[in-house]
Amino acid sequence: MARVKFTAGRVGGFACPPERQQAFLWDEQQPGLGLRATPNGRPAFVFQAIYQGKTVRVTIGDPDAWSIAEARAKTRELQREIDEGRDPRNVKRAEIAATVAERDAKKAAKARAVTVGDVWPVYLQEGKPKRRDAWKPRYRADLEAMALPGGEKKKRGQGTTRPGPLHPLMAMRLDAITEDRLKDWFDREARASKHQAARALMMFRGFLRWCATKPEYRTLVDRDVGRAPAIVEALPQVKKRQDCLEAAQVSEWWQAVAQLPNVTASAYLRALLLTGARREEVASLRWADIDMRWRKLRLADKVDATRTIPLSDYLAELLAELPRRSEFVFASASKTGRIADARSSHERALGEAGITGLTIHGLRRSFSLLGEAAGAPAGAIAQVMGHRPSATAEGYRPRSVDALRPFLQQIETHILKLAGVEIKRADKPGKLRAVTS
Structure with a gap:
């Protein structure tokens, strides 16, 4: 070389x-x-x-x-x-x-040093429920509130806020979330509120499932740790609510709601009963969603993006009388600009009517039962309410808005009759007036 x-x-x-x-x-x-x-x-x-x-x-x-x-x-x-x-x-x-x-x-x-608190904001940003593109605003807000450290001045009353049920888990390493530690956390939170602890656990299960789908976190978590028998056995039994308005109670409820000093809450509660819609669907209703000319109403839907239902006569007049304070039909001074929680108004009306145990969601059940009593087909009732199509309901076949209209009008007429409200044509063409008997 x-x-x-x-x-x-x-x-x-x-x-x-x-x-x-x-x-x-x-x-x-x-x-x-x-x-x-x-x-x-x-x-x-x-x-x-x-x-x-x-x-x-x-x-x-x-x-x-x-x-x-x-x-x-x-x-x-x-x-x-x-x-x-x-x-x-x-x-x-x-x-x-x-x-x-x-x-x-x-x-x-x-990686082992990664804590729940490190990943939780990423989950809030990137996570989403099944079959939907993003969290609903209300559920997203609940997820955030569950992990808050507390110590903030209460908006109502004296003192400071308590830490969210999930806050104690935020400092824990992901790989340290074991059955025993999760059980200890749940038992401590359950002493304050068993149902709140159970709801927090369900949210945390969703977080663990999401982590298990991400390569960077997959090896650090056990997605089934929240389903351990020791934890599941401690969960409170879920009782399906059956509350609804009985036919004999409709009149007292209607009169008490109609006399509420908050006209927005009054109209909102009656609209829930007359449509059978979910509370958030009605609360988020915008004026742009109402077609007064062709009498149609577009609602945000839980299953599909939106659904369109007929706008019945009395409901059209009820909505037309509301003042237009913002883009929302049921406007309020809240952060969202729309009615957020009408429970206090509803409780006041229930007290006046002498009715107990009726939730706002119970108005949705009431619409279904009153619709059956009015003689409307089960499939038409389900479609108006936005239930997932079912082959068990008269071999379910979707109806057009015009095909739904007579059935929804039939239900409204039945409810108004029970409420003691008589509808008469006013002098102005196309206008109605309600006469309480």
Whole structure:
């Protein structure tokens, strides 16, 4: 092998002839040190020697990164390894493996240090329920409230707010969420409110399921830890509510609601009974969703994006009489600009009417039962209410808005009759007036 004294010029100008696969230049000053070049690659310092009767070659590095003096020193180091009976290739592999292992260990330690509180904001941003593109605003707000640290001045009353039920879990590492720790957390929260703790647990289960779908968190969580028998057995029994207005109570309820000083809440509660819609569907109703000319109403829907139902006569007049304070039909001074919670008004009306145990959602059940009593088909009632289509309801077939109109008008007439409200045509064409008997 031809040897020359390595200089910066000789090293920098060395190249492989295009007709050859590789070329070598060897240093006459340091045995074993060479420069290897290929037609398409950059030259590199190499070490070559005999180990156990066979030629061994190890790449040292790029001449731009290694000076000639450094390459000579590395060559002497590698030669010592051979003299001591070690294969420098194995030594290099071991060093690389140790570096990778150290890097992986640091990465794993960093991953294990991730807490629930680190990931929770990401979950709020990227998580979503099944079959929907994003959280509903109310549920998103509840998720945020569940993890709040508390200590804020109460908006109503004296004192400060309590930490959310999920707040104690925020400081825990993801990989530390075990059955025993989750059970201890649930038992502590259940002492304050068993039902609130159960709801928080359901939300946290959703968080664990989401983590299990993400590669960066998947190995840190057990998605089924919240379903451990010890936890499930402690959950309160869920009783399906059956509250609704009886036919004999409709009159007293209607009169009490109609006399509420808050006209927006009064109209809102009656609209719930007359449509069977969910409370948020009616609360988020905008004036742009009402077609007074063709008597139609577009509601946000739980199953589909929206649904359109007929606008019955009395409800049309009820809505038309509301003042237009904002884009929302049931406007209020709340942050959202619309009615947020009418429970206090409803409780006041129930007290006046002498009715107990009727929730706002119970008005939805009342619409269904009163609709049956009015003789409307089950499929038409379900479609107006926005229930998922069911083949059990008269071989369910969707109806057009015009096909639904007589049935919804039939239900409204039945409810108004029970309420003691008589509808008469006013002098102005197309207008109605309600006469309470």
